[in-house]
Amino acid sequence: MSELTNRQYYLAARPSGLPTERDVPWRDVPVAEPGEGEVLLRNLYISLDPAIRGWMGDDPNYIEPIAIGDAVRSSVIGRVVKSRSDDVAVGDVVMSVGGWERYTIASAAALSKLDESAGIPLSYFLGVLGPTGLTAYFGLLEVGRPRAGETVLVSAAAGAVGSIVGQIAKMQGCRVVGLAGSDDKCAWLRDELGFDAVINYRSCGDCEAAIRQACPDGVDVYFDNVGGEILEAALACLNKFARVAVCGWISTYNEPDAPGPSARRLWQLVANSVTIQGFVVLDYSERFAEGVAQLAEWVMAGKLKFREEVVSGLDNILPTFHRLFDGSNQGKLVIELPEE
Amino acid sequence: MSELTNRQYYLAARPSGLPTERDVPWRDVPVAEPGEGEVLLRNLYISLDPAIRGWMGDDPNYIEPIAIGDAVRSSVIGRVVKSRSDDVAVGDVVMSVGGWERYTIASAAALSKLDESAGIPLSYFLGVLGPTGLTAYFGLLEVGRPRAGETVLVSAAAGAVGSIVGQIAKMQGCRVVGLAGSDDKCAWLRDELGFDAVINYRSCGDCEAAIRQACPDGVDVYFDNVGGEILEAALACLNKFARVAVCGWISTYNEPDAPGPSARRLWQLVANSVTIQGFVVLDYSERFAEGVAQLAEWVMAGKLKFREEVVSGLDNILPTFHRLFDGSNQGKLVIELPEE
Numbered sequence: 001m002s003e004l005t006n007r008q009y010y011l012a013a014r015p016s017g018l019p020t021e022r023d024v025p026w027r028d029v030p031v032a033e034p035g036e037g038e039v040l041l042r043n044l045y046i047s048l049d050p051a052i053r054g055w056m057g058d059d060p061n062y063i064e065p066i067a068i069g070d071a072v073r074s075s076v077i078g079r080v081v082k083s084r085s086d087d088v089a090v091g092d093v094v095m096s097v098g099g100w101e102r103y104t105i106a107s108a109a110a111l112s113k114l115d116e117s118a119g120i121p122l123s124y125f126l127g128v129l130g131p132t133g134l135t136a137y138f139g140l141l142e143v144g145r146p147r148a149g150e151t152v153l154v155s156a157a158a159g160a161v162g163s164i165v166g167q168i169a170k171m172q173g174c175r176v177v178g179l180a181g182s183d184d185k186c187a188w189l190r191d192e193l194g195f196d197a198v199i200n201y202r203s204c205g206d207c208e209a210a211i212r213q214a215c216p217d218g219v220d221v222y223f224d225n226v227g228g229e230i231l232e233a234a235l236a237c238l239n240k241f242a243r244v245a246v247c248g249w250i251s252t253y254n255e256p257d258a259p260g261p262s263a264r265r266l267w268q269l270v271a272n273s274v275t276i277q278g279f280v281v282l283d284y285s286e287r288f289a290e291g292v293a294q295l296a297e298w299v300m301a302g303k304l305k306f307r308e309e310v311v312s313g314l315d316n317i318l319p320t321f322h323r324l325f326d327g328s329n330q331g332k333l334v335i336e337l338p339e340e
Numbered sequence: 341m342s343e344l345t346n347r348q349y350y351l352a353a354r355p356s357g358l359p360t361e362r363d364v365p366w367r368d369v370p371v372a373e374p375g376e377g378e379v380l381l382r383n384l385y386i387s388l389d390p391a392i393r394g395w396m397g398d399d400p401n402y403i404e405p406i407a408i409g410d411a412v413r414s415s416v417i418g419r420v421v422k423s424r425s426d427d428v429a430v431g432d433v434v435m436s437v438g439g440w441e442r443y444t445i446a447s448a449a450a451l452s453k454l455d456e457s458a459g460i461p462l463s464y465f466l467g468v469l470g471p472t473g474l475t476a477y478f479g480l481l482e483v484g485r486p487r488a489g490e491t492v493l494v495s496a497a498a499g500a501v502g503s504i505v506g507q508i509a510k511m512q513g514c515r516v517v518g519l520a521g522s523d524d525k526c527a528w529l530r531d532e533l534g535f536d537a538v539i540n541y542r543s544c545g546d547c548e549a550a551i552r553q554a555c556p557d558g559v560d561v562y563f564d565n566v567g568g569e570i571l572e573a574a575l576a577c578l579n580k581f582a583r584v585a586v587c588g589w590i591s592t593y594n595e596p597d598a599p600g601p602s603a604r605r606l607w608q609l610v611a612n613s614v615t616i617q618g619f620v621v622l623d624y625s626e627r628f629a630e631g632v633a634q635l636a637e638w639v640m641a642g643k644l645k646f647r648e649e650v651v652s653g654l655d656n657i658l659p660t661f662h663r664l665f666d667g668s669n670q671g672k673l674v675i676e677l678p679e680e
Contacts, residue, residue: 059604061611227603241623246610252603263567263592263600264399269618270586271401276616278609283581 041078071099148173307331381418411439647671
């Protein structure tokens with residue numbers, strides 16, 4: 001049974017900059033057998049997220065680095081093809097931590113079962129109804145804590161997380177301003193998602209001046225997906241008691257030695273009693289059910305729009321991953337591995 | 341009446357580095373007359389605090405910069421010698437925003453009256469029972485939010501604020517570790533104030549390694565008075581959900597273009613869901629009475645020890661101010677202007 005060969009993309013070396021085919025080569029290995037309490041998944045969808053780049057390095061992080069020789073780690077959705085757990089049946093569709101591979105062995109205790117019959121495209125559970133949407137939901141509401149009438153600035157606003165952050169902030173009664181890297185993305189944010197103002201950070205020239213113009217009352221919440229120069233510019237525009245929710249710093253993942261914001265800019269902490277708070281979605285794992293229910297309600301009601309790009313074929317995974325960092329993706333990126 | 345000449349040290353130029361006699365020269369000017377609702381104070385004590393250096397610059401800050409030509413701004417304690425307010429009588433002793441000068445005109449509405457008859461040395465109201473003590477009290481309890489059993493790391497721990505922070509943290513049941521710049525200061529913290537461990541940052545070599553050794557369970561709260569390399573080292577040692585209370589960055593006041601922490605270090609924000617929060621004591625002005633009452637109770641009960649250095653003579657003010665930045669002060673610095 002030729003399908004029971006597992007093709008996987010594994011970490012051969014810790015990348016410097018964007019991971020290359022030498023850092024992340026592929027191999028075909030025999031499919032392993034699940035142990036007691038484990039299941040074997042045939043992966044259907046693999047999530048591509050900027051955070052994966054961080055796990056490829058060996059700096060301290062919120063989860064262990066990917067070990068050299070292991071398949072690159074991702075969230076996956078798969079169908080159970082073998083089960084050694086009474087809680088999970090062959091044929092069930094589940095979400096799990098998995099890898100850039102066709103088959104994943106997963107612990108039954110760490111899975112979430114998905115309901116195929118609800119008619120929701122399965123890939124949504126990696127995006128707007130999964131870690132991506134939950135990151136936006138908890139990061140904005142619990143870390144950013146926007147109040148009606150405040151101004152919320154979002155970077156990477158056309159990205160999978162940023163686009164949801166902006167729409168939830170609108171529902172909170174905020175003025176929402178997005179930074180994105182193309183006129184097309186800016187038009188989508190403004191015309192389709194209802195952002196109050198948008199800034200193309202590639203063409204705006206002086207980013208700080210552009211933020212000041214788009215945020216005439218200053219910035220109360222900055223939802224930071226990118227770090228670097230945009231963070232530096234945003235810091236300069238913060239109001240008294242502003243909150244900066246640090247979701248990730250995509251501008252630095254491939255340049256870990258990039259300088260942080262200058263002391264002069266960080267003085268905003270004291271000058272305006274600012275809070276800068278990092279978070280990861282796992283901090284809110286006990287409230288995931290609440291978050292998914294609210295996000296699903298908004299999606300069903302047409303209040304929450306999103307884009308996903310589903311790219312077919314495991315062999316496209318590395319060039320597709322690169323698109324997260326060159327700005328050419330539009331919304332959530334997912335690799336699909338169709339069932340034969 | 342010769343005393344009614346006002347000697348004042350005023351800001352002639354914004355300093356680069358430590359303020360010199362050319363940046364802050366003195367002059368004798370006629371004493372001004374209080375307007376309606378104002379009083380004339382004969383200053384008795386002038387508070388010297390690192391924050392004053394920040395007000396001499398023109399970067400955005402939590403209060404307006406000192407205007408060129410104005411007396412250098414400080415908290416002062418003075419006796420009312422003329423009053424045009426029904427609320428304040430000649431002879432009253434009050435605390436006010438004032439200047440590096442013998443006489444200050446102050447708005448009666450912005451004064452706090454002090455009770456000389458309570459037998460508390462008046463200078464304490466600039467220190468442990470004033471802005472200094474309140475900064476420690478609210479900064480630790482409201483921003484740092486230590487819980488019993490946690491580890492609290494304090495920089496400039498022998499300073500006016502840091503020494504109070506450490507003692508309050510001990511009263512919360514925390515392990516308290518202090519960073520200071522001399523063996524004498526370290527001995528005082530350990531032997532007199534009860535710190536669990538101390539680090540002489542000038543002689544410890546690798547500061548990060550020294551913090552790790554002194555904080556075997558990691559750091560839950562870092563109360564940051566200094567910024568710079570010590571902040572960088574402390575960031576590396578933070579636990580999950582750690583809080584960094586940014587009180588001030590004395591290492592950068594004379595070097596505003598110093599780099600901030602590197603992006604790699606600030607990644608702790610996400611790696612450990614860390615909160616970095618700046619504050620100023622004015623954020624808690626509605627609760628000052630509560631804070632002073634608690635601090636006074638601890639002082640009376642002998643639970644809160646402190647050092648102050650009272651230097652006599654307005655003409656010593658600039659060299660005394662410099663001592664805040666070379667590490668030679670021990671606790672709160674106050675200039676006394678004895679009544680003749």
